[in-house]
Amino acid sequence: MGIHERLGLSEVVNACGTYTPLGVSRSSAAVAAAVAAALPEFFVLEELGDRASEAIAHATGAEAGAVVHCTAAATTIAVAAAMAGSDPERIAALPDTTGMRHRVVLPAGHAVDYGQSNLQAVRLAGADVVLAGTEERCGVDELTAVLAGAEVACLLLVSSRLVRPGEPVDLAAAVRAAHGHGVPVIIDGAAQFPRVGELLATGADAVLISGQKYLASPTAGLVLGTRQLVRAVRAQDKGIGRGMKPTKEAIVGVLAALDEWQAADREEWVAREAAKVADFVRAAGRLPGISAREWADPAGLPVSRVVLSVSDGVDAAALAAKLRAGRPPIFVMTDRAGSGELVLELVSLADEEVRTILERLDAELPR
Numbered sequence: 001m002g003i004h005e006r007l008g009l010s011e012v013v014n015a016c017g018t019y020t021p022l023g024v025s026r027s028s029a030a031v032a033a034a035v036a037a038a039l040p041e042f043f044v045l046e047e048l049g050d051r052a053s054e055a056i057a058h059a060t061g062a063e064a065g066a067v068v069h070c071t072a073a074a075t076t077i078a079v080a081a082a083m084a085g086s087d088p089e090r091i092a093a094l095p096d097t098t099g100m101r102h103r104v105v106l107p108a109g110h111a112v113d114y115g116q117s118n119l120q121a122v123r124l125a126g127a128d129v130v131l132a133g134t135e136e137r138c139g140v141d142e143l144t145a146v147l148a149g150a151e152v153a154c155l156l157l158v159s160s161r162l163v164r165p166g167e168p169v170d171l172a173a174a175v176r177a178a179h180g181h182g183v184p185v186i187i188d189g190a191a192q193f194p195r196v197g198e199l200l201a202t203g204a205d206a207v208l209i210s211g212q213k214y215l216a217s218p219t220a221g222l223v224l225g226t227r228q229l230v231r232a233v234r235a236q237d238k239g240i241g242r243g244m245k246p247t248k249e250a251i252v253g254v255l256a257a258l259d260e261w262q263a264a265d266r267e268e269w270v271a272r273e274a275a276k277v278a279d280f281v282r283a284a285g286r287l288p289g290i291s292a293r294e295w296a297d298p299a300g301l302p303v304s305r306v307v308l309s310v311s312d313g314v315d316a317a318a319l320a321a322k323l324r325a326g327r328p329p330i331f332v333m334t335d336r337a338g339s340g341e342l343v344l345e346l347v348s349l350a351d352e353e354v355r356t357i358l359e360r361l362d363a364e365l366p367r
Protein backbone atom coordinates (compact mmCIF):
# COMPACT_ATOMS: atom_id res chain seq x y z
CA MET A 1 0.00 0.00 0.00
CA GLY A 2 1.42 3.41 -0.97
CA ILE A 3 1.77 6.26 1.49
CA HIS A 4 -1.19 8.17 0.04
CA GLU A 5 -3.54 5.24 0.40
CA ARG A 6 -2.31 4.41 3.88
CA LEU A 7 -2.90 7.97 5.12
CA GLY A 8 -6.08 8.57 3.12
CA LEU A 9 -4.50 11.32 0.99
CA SER A 10 -5.01 12.42 -2.63
CA GLU A 11 -2.39 11.33 -5.10
CA VAL A 12 -2.05 14.40 -7.30
CA VAL A 13 -0.38 15.36 -10.55
CA ASN A 14 1.54 18.57 -9.84
CA ALA A 15 2.02 20.71 -12.95
CA CYS A 16 2.63 23.84 -10.82
CA GLY A 17 6.39 23.39 -10.54
CA THR A 18 8.19 23.78 -7.20
CA TYR A 19 4.94 24.66 -5.48
CA THR A 20 4.94 24.62 -1.67
CA PRO A 21 1.26 23.62 -1.09
CA LEU A 22 1.83 20.44 -3.15
CA GLY A 23 5.09 19.29 -1.55
CA VAL A 24 7.51 21.22 -3.78
CA SER A 25 9.69 18.52 -5.40
CA ARG A 26 10.54 14.86 -5.57
CA SER A 27 13.72 13.76 -3.86
CA SER A 28 15.70 10.92 -5.41
CA ALA A 29 16.04 7.48 -3.85
CA ALA A 30 19.62 8.36 -2.83
CA VAL A 31 18.48 11.49 -0.99
CA ALA A 32 15.66 9.56 0.69
CA ALA A 33 18.15 6.86 1.76
CA ALA A 34 20.52 9.47 3.22
CA VAL A 35 17.65 11.00 5.21
CA ALA A 36 16.56 7.56 6.46
CA ALA A 37 20.15 6.80 7.52
CA ALA A 38 20.37 10.07 9.45
CA LEU A 39 17.14 9.87 11.41
CA PRO A 40 18.12 7.14 13.92
CA GLU A 41 21.57 8.65 14.59
CA PHE A 42 23.07 11.28 16.88
CA PHE A 43 25.48 13.81 15.45
CA VAL A 44 27.56 16.72 16.68
CA LEU A 45 25.41 19.29 14.90
CA GLU A 46 28.26 21.77 14.74
CA GLU A 47 30.29 19.20 12.75
CA LEU A 48 27.33 18.56 10.46
CA GLY A 49 27.06 22.32 9.93
CA ASP A 50 30.77 22.52 9.07
CA ARG A 51 30.42 19.64 6.61
CA ALA A 52 27.44 21.40 4.99
CA SER A 53 29.43 24.61 4.66
CA GLU A 54 32.29 22.78 2.92
CA ALA A 55 29.91 20.91 0.61
CA ILE A 56 27.96 24.04 -0.35
CA ALA A 57 31.22 25.89 -1.03
CA HIS A 58 32.54 23.00 -3.12
CA ALA A 59 29.33 22.59 -5.14
CA THR A 60 28.64 26.28 -5.79
CA GLY A 61 31.91 28.18 -5.55
CA ALA A 62 30.67 30.29 -2.61
CA GLU A 63 33.18 30.93 0.19
CA ALA A 64 30.98 29.23 2.77
CA GLY A 65 27.44 28.03 3.37
CA ALA A 66 24.88 27.33 6.05
CA VAL A 67 21.63 25.40 6.16
CA VAL A 68 18.55 26.83 7.90
CA HIS A 69 14.93 25.69 7.85
CA CYS A 70 13.84 27.23 4.52
CA THR A 71 14.31 30.36 2.45
CA ALA A 72 11.67 32.36 4.33
CA ALA A 73 13.72 31.58 7.46
CA ALA A 74 16.95 32.35 5.59
CA THR A 75 15.63 35.82 4.74
CA THR A 76 14.85 36.58 8.40
CA ILE A 77 18.12 35.09 9.63
CA ALA A 78 20.33 36.73 6.98
CA VAL A 79 18.78 40.10 7.81
CA ALA A 80 19.36 39.38 11.52
CA ALA A 81 22.98 38.47 10.72
CA ALA A 82 23.45 41.72 8.77
CA MET A 83 22.19 43.69 11.80
CA ALA A 84 23.65 41.76 14.75
CA GLY A 85 26.70 40.10 13.20
CA SER A 86 28.11 37.41 15.51
CA ASP A 87 27.77 39.54 18.66
CA PRO A 88 26.02 37.42 21.35
CA GLU A 89 24.37 40.39 23.08
CA ARG A 90 22.95 41.76 19.87
CA ILE A 91 21.80 38.30 18.80
CA ALA A 92 19.99 37.87 22.11
CA ALA A 93 18.43 41.35 21.85
CA LEU A 94 16.74 40.87 18.45
CA PRO A 95 14.09 41.74 17.34
CA ASP A 96 14.98 44.82 19.44
CA THR A 97 17.44 46.58 17.14
CA THR A 98 18.42 49.41 19.50
CA GLY A 99 21.94 50.53 18.63
CA MET A 100 22.05 48.51 15.38
CA ARG A 101 21.70 49.54 11.76
CA HIS A 102 18.19 48.28 11.14
CA ARG A 103 16.96 49.46 7.72
CA VAL A 104 16.70 46.94 4.89
CA VAL A 105 16.55 48.42 1.41
CA LEU A 106 14.54 46.58 -1.25
CA PRO A 107 13.67 47.63 -4.84
CA ALA A 108 9.89 48.20 -4.81
CA GLY A 109 9.39 45.55 -7.52
CA HIS A 110 11.17 42.99 -5.34
CA ALA A 111 8.48 43.05 -2.66
CA VAL A 112 7.06 39.60 -3.47
CA ASP A 113 4.61 37.14 -1.98
CA TYR A 114 5.53 33.44 -2.06
CA GLY A 115 2.68 32.60 0.30
CA GLN A 116 4.07 35.10 2.80
CA SER A 117 5.15 38.65 1.97
CA ASN A 118 8.95 38.79 2.01
CA LEU A 119 8.59 42.15 3.74
CA GLN A 120 7.21 40.27 6.75
CA ALA A 121 10.18 37.88 6.66
CA VAL A 122 12.43 40.97 6.90
CA ARG A 123 10.36 42.64 9.64
CA LEU A 124 10.37 39.44 11.67
CA ALA A 125 14.06 40.07 12.42
CA GLY A 126 13.16 43.50 13.83
CA ALA A 127 14.26 45.40 10.72
CA ASP A 128 12.39 48.18 8.93
CA VAL A 129 11.89 47.95 5.17
CA VAL A 130 12.72 50.90 2.92
CA LEU A 131 11.48 50.50 -0.66
CA ALA A 132 13.47 52.06 -3.50
CA GLY A 133 12.12 53.18 -6.89
CA THR A 134 8.71 52.09 -8.13
CA GLU A 135 7.25 48.71 -9.01
CA GLU A 136 7.90 49.48 -12.69
CA ARG A 137 11.45 50.73 -12.33
CA CYS A 138 14.30 50.89 -9.84
CA GLY A 139 17.54 52.09 -11.42
CA VAL A 140 20.91 52.40 -9.72
CA ASP A 141 20.27 56.12 -9.20
CA GLU A 142 17.06 55.49 -7.22
CA LEU A 143 18.77 52.71 -5.27
CA THR A 144 21.80 54.87 -4.48
CA ALA A 145 19.60 57.61 -3.05
CA VAL A 146 18.08 55.16 -0.56
CA LEU A 147 21.34 53.33 0.20
CA ALA A 148 22.90 56.67 1.17
CA GLY A 149 20.33 57.05 3.98
CA ALA A 150 21.14 56.46 7.65
CA GLU A 151 21.09 53.11 9.49
CA VAL A 152 21.02 50.84 6.41
CA ALA A 153 21.89 47.24 7.40
CA CYS A 154 21.64 45.52 4.01
CA LEU A 155 20.16 45.50 0.53
CA LEU A 156 17.78 42.64 -0.28
CA LEU A 157 17.26 41.63 -3.91
CA VAL A 158 15.01 38.90 -5.30
CA SER A 159 15.64 36.80 -8.40
CA SER A 160 12.32 35.12 -9.16
CA ARG A 161 9.41 34.93 -11.56
CA LEU A 162 7.51 36.65 -8.75
CA VAL A 163 9.26 40.03 -9.18
CA ARG A 164 7.17 42.76 -10.83
CA PRO A 165 7.24 42.58 -14.61
CA GLY A 166 8.64 46.14 -14.99
CA GLU A 167 12.18 46.95 -16.09
CA PRO A 168 14.41 44.34 -14.39
CA VAL A 169 16.84 45.54 -11.72
CA ASP A 170 20.46 45.05 -12.82
CA LEU A 171 21.56 42.83 -9.92
CA ALA A 172 25.32 43.27 -10.40
CA ALA A 173 24.97 47.07 -10.66
CA ALA A 174 22.78 47.08 -7.53
CA VAL A 175 25.42 45.06 -5.64
CA ARG A 176 28.14 47.52 -6.72
CA ALA A 177 25.99 50.47 -5.60
CA ALA A 178 25.40 48.87 -2.18
CA HIS A 179 29.06 47.97 -1.71
CA GLY A 180 29.92 51.56 -2.64
CA HIS A 181 28.03 52.55 0.51
CA GLY A 182 29.53 49.75 2.63
CA VAL A 183 26.17 47.91 2.62
CA PRO A 184 26.09 44.08 2.31
CA VAL A 185 23.73 42.46 -0.19
CA ILE A 186 21.48 39.41 0.16
CA ILE A 187 19.85 37.88 -2.94
CA ASP A 188 16.78 35.67 -2.49
CA GLY A 189 17.15 33.13 -5.31
CA ALA A 190 14.93 30.50 -3.69
CA ALA A 191 13.86 28.77 -6.91
CA GLN A 192 17.04 29.58 -8.86
CA PHE A 193 19.47 26.86 -7.79
CA PRO A 194 20.43 26.01 -11.40
CA ARG A 195 21.51 29.68 -11.80
CA VAL A 196 23.35 29.95 -8.50
CA GLY A 197 26.73 30.61 -10.13
CA GLU A 198 25.30 33.58 -11.98
CA LEU A 199 23.77 34.99 -8.78
CA LEU A 200 27.04 34.59 -6.85
CA ALA A 201 28.89 36.28 -9.72
CA THR A 202 26.95 39.49 -8.98
CA GLY A 203 29.23 39.84 -5.93
CA ALA A 204 26.38 39.50 -3.42
CA ASP A 205 27.41 38.71 0.16
CA ALA A 206 24.77 35.98 0.43
CA VAL A 207 22.50 34.07 -1.95
CA LEU A 208 19.52 32.23 -0.47
CA ILE A 209 18.27 28.99 -2.04
CA SER A 210 15.40 26.63 -1.18
CA GLY A 211 16.94 23.16 -1.14
CA GLN A 212 13.52 21.57 -1.67
CA LYS A 213 12.97 23.39 -4.96
CA TYR A 214 15.28 22.55 -7.89
CA LEU A 215 17.93 20.84 -5.73
CA ALA A 216 15.19 18.39 -4.60
CA SER A 217 16.58 17.96 -1.08
CA PRO A 218 14.38 17.85 2.02
CA THR A 219 13.01 21.28 3.01
CA ALA A 220 16.02 23.49 3.74
CA GLY A 221 17.21 27.05 3.21
CA LEU A 222 20.76 27.26 1.89
CA VAL A 223 22.71 30.42 2.64
CA LEU A 224 25.70 30.71 0.31
CA GLY A 225 28.03 33.55 1.03
CA THR A 226 31.08 35.15 2.52
CA ARG A 227 32.71 33.45 5.50
CA GLN A 228 31.86 36.42 7.71
CA LEU A 229 28.16 36.58 6.86
CA VAL A 230 27.74 32.79 6.97
CA ARG A 231 29.38 32.73 10.41
CA ALA A 232 26.92 35.42 11.56
CA VAL A 233 24.01 33.43 10.06
CA ARG A 234 25.02 30.32 12.01
CA ALA A 235 25.43 32.40 15.18
CA GLN A 236 21.72 33.39 15.04
CA ASP A 237 20.97 29.80 16.17
CA LYS A 238 21.30 31.17 19.69
CA GLY A 239 18.72 33.87 18.95
CA ILE A 240 15.79 34.27 16.59
CA GLY A 241 17.22 31.52 14.38
CA ARG A 242 16.40 28.89 16.99
CA GLY A 243 12.87 28.32 15.70
CA MET A 244 14.18 28.22 12.14
CA LYS A 245 16.95 25.69 12.57
CA PRO A 246 17.59 22.89 10.10
CA THR A 247 16.95 19.29 11.13
CA LYS A 248 19.81 16.78 11.07
CA GLU A 249 18.00 14.82 8.35
CA ALA A 250 17.59 17.96 6.24
CA ILE A 251 21.32 18.72 6.40
CA VAL A 252 22.22 15.14 5.50
CA GLY A 253 19.65 15.23 2.68
CA VAL A 254 21.16 18.47 1.36
CA LEU A 255 24.63 16.84 1.36
CA ALA A 256 23.29 13.90 -0.67
CA ALA A 257 21.41 16.19 -3.08
CA LEU A 258 24.53 18.33 -3.64
CA ASP A 259 26.53 15.16 -4.42
CA GLU A 260 23.92 14.10 -6.97
CA TRP A 261 23.75 17.55 -8.49
CA GLN A 262 27.49 17.58 -9.07
CA ALA A 263 27.49 14.08 -10.55
CA ALA A 264 24.54 14.80 -12.89
CA ASP A 265 24.88 15.66 -16.57
CA ARG A 266 23.20 19.08 -16.58
CA GLU A 267 23.18 19.54 -20.34
CA GLU A 268 21.43 16.22 -20.68
CA TRP A 269 18.87 17.33 -18.06
CA VAL A 270 18.18 20.61 -19.87
CA ALA A 271 17.82 18.78 -23.21
CA ARG A 272 15.48 16.17 -21.71
CA GLU A 273 13.22 18.81 -20.11
CA ALA A 274 13.19 20.83 -23.35
CA ALA A 275 12.10 17.74 -25.31
CA LYS A 276 9.36 17.02 -22.75
CA VAL A 277 8.00 20.56 -23.16
CA ALA A 278 8.24 20.47 -26.98
CA ASP A 279 6.43 17.11 -27.17
CA PHE A 280 3.71 18.35 -24.83
CA VAL A 281 3.20 21.58 -26.81
CA ARG A 282 2.91 19.58 -30.02
CA ALA A 283 0.42 17.10 -28.55
CA ALA A 284 -1.67 19.74 -26.71
CA GLY A 285 -1.80 21.84 -29.89
CA ARG A 286 -3.73 19.02 -31.58
CA LEU A 287 -6.49 19.11 -28.94
CA PRO A 288 -9.74 20.97 -29.68
CA GLY A 289 -10.35 24.39 -28.09
CA ILE A 290 -6.81 25.22 -26.98
CA SER A 291 -3.50 26.28 -28.41
CA ALA A 292 -0.18 25.62 -26.70
CA ARG A 293 3.17 27.37 -26.64
CA GLU A 294 6.44 27.23 -24.78
CA TRP A 295 7.18 30.02 -22.29
CA ALA A 296 10.84 30.67 -21.50
CA ASP A 297 11.49 31.36 -17.82
CA PRO A 298 11.52 35.14 -17.27
CA ALA A 299 14.06 34.83 -14.42
CA GLY A 300 16.47 32.91 -16.67
CA LEU A 301 16.12 29.32 -15.44
CA PRO A 302 17.13 26.93 -18.22
CA VAL A 303 13.69 25.25 -18.28
CA SER A 304 10.51 26.45 -20.00
CA ARG A 305 6.90 26.19 -18.99
CA VAL A 306 3.87 25.50 -21.17
CA VAL A 307 1.11 28.06 -21.77
CA LEU A 308 -2.28 26.74 -22.86
CA SER A 309 -4.55 29.41 -24.37
CA VAL A 310 -8.20 28.48 -24.49
CA SER A 311 -10.41 29.43 -27.43
CA ASP A 312 -13.53 31.55 -27.19
CA GLY A 313 -16.24 29.60 -25.47
CA VAL A 314 -13.84 27.75 -23.14
CA ASP A 315 -13.41 29.10 -19.60
CA ALA A 316 -9.80 28.60 -18.45
CA ALA A 317 -10.65 28.72 -14.73
CA ALA A 318 -13.46 26.20 -15.20
CA LEU A 319 -11.14 23.91 -17.17
CA ALA A 320 -8.54 24.08 -14.35
CA ALA A 321 -11.28 23.32 -11.81
CA LYS A 322 -12.33 20.23 -13.80
CA LEU A 323 -8.74 19.00 -13.96
CA ARG A 324 -8.46 19.48 -10.20
CA ALA A 325 -11.78 17.76 -9.48
CA GLY A 326 -11.07 14.61 -11.51
CA ARG A 327 -9.05 11.51 -10.69
CA PRO A 328 -6.18 11.91 -10.27
CA PRO A 329 -6.50 15.60 -9.35
CA ILE A 330 -4.31 17.63 -11.73
CA PHE A 331 -3.03 20.99 -10.51
CA VAL A 332 -2.05 23.66 -13.06
CA MET A 333 -1.20 27.35 -12.54
CA THR A 334 -4.21 29.63 -12.83
CA ASP A 335 -2.70 33.11 -12.25
CA ARG A 336 -3.43 34.00 -15.89
CA ALA A 337 -6.79 32.23 -16.14
CA GLY A 338 -8.48 35.66 -16.36
CA SER A 339 -6.73 36.16 -19.72
CA GLY A 340 -7.73 32.66 -20.90
CA GLU A 341 -4.37 31.02 -20.13
CA LEU A 342 -3.27 28.08 -17.98
CA VAL A 343 0.42 27.56 -17.24
CA LEU A 344 2.06 24.18 -16.60
CA GLU A 345 5.52 23.16 -15.44
CA LEU A 346 6.51 19.62 -16.34
CA VAL A 347 9.96 19.37 -14.71
CA SER A 348 9.17 16.88 -11.96
CA LEU A 349 6.61 14.87 -13.94
CA ALA A 350 7.06 11.34 -15.24
CA ASP A 351 6.09 10.55 -18.85
CA GLU A 352 3.04 8.70 -17.60
CA GLU A 353 1.82 11.78 -15.71
CA VAL A 354 2.35 13.96 -18.77
CA ARG A 355 0.23 11.50 -20.77
CA THR A 356 -2.46 11.62 -18.08
CA ILE A 357 -2.63 15.43 -18.35
CA LEU A 358 -3.06 15.23 -22.14
CA GLU A 359 -5.75 12.55 -21.84
CA ARG A 360 -7.65 14.50 -19.24
CA LEU A 361 -7.44 17.74 -21.25
CA ASP A 362 -8.79 15.82 -24.23
CA ALA A 363 -11.66 14.48 -22.11
CA GLU A 364 -12.55 17.83 -20.50
CA LEU A 365 -12.38 20.09 -23.57
CA PRO A 366 -15.65 20.68 -25.44
CA ARG A 367 -15.77 19.47 -29.01
Ligand SMILES: *Cc1c(COP(=O)(O)O)cnc(C)c1O
Nearest residue numbers: 070071072114160188190191210
Ligand atom coordinates in the same frame (compact mmCIF):
# COMPACT_ATOMS: atom_id res chain seq x y z
C1 LIG B 1 9.68 29.74 -2.55
C2 LIG B 1 10.23 31.10 -2.32
C3 LIG B 1 10.52 31.55 -1.03
C4 LIG B 1 10.20 30.74 0.19
O1 LIG B 1 10.99 29.61 0.22
P1 LIG B 1 10.76 28.52 1.38
O2 LIG B 1 11.98 27.67 1.26
O3 LIG B 1 9.49 27.81 1.06
O4 LIG B 1 10.67 29.26 2.66
C5 LIG B 1 11.11 32.78 -0.88
N1 LIG B 1 11.39 33.56 -1.94
C6 LIG B 1 11.11 33.17 -3.20
C7 LIG B 1 11.46 34.06 -4.34
C8 LIG B 1 10.51 31.91 -3.43
O5 LIG B 1 10.25 31.52 -4.68
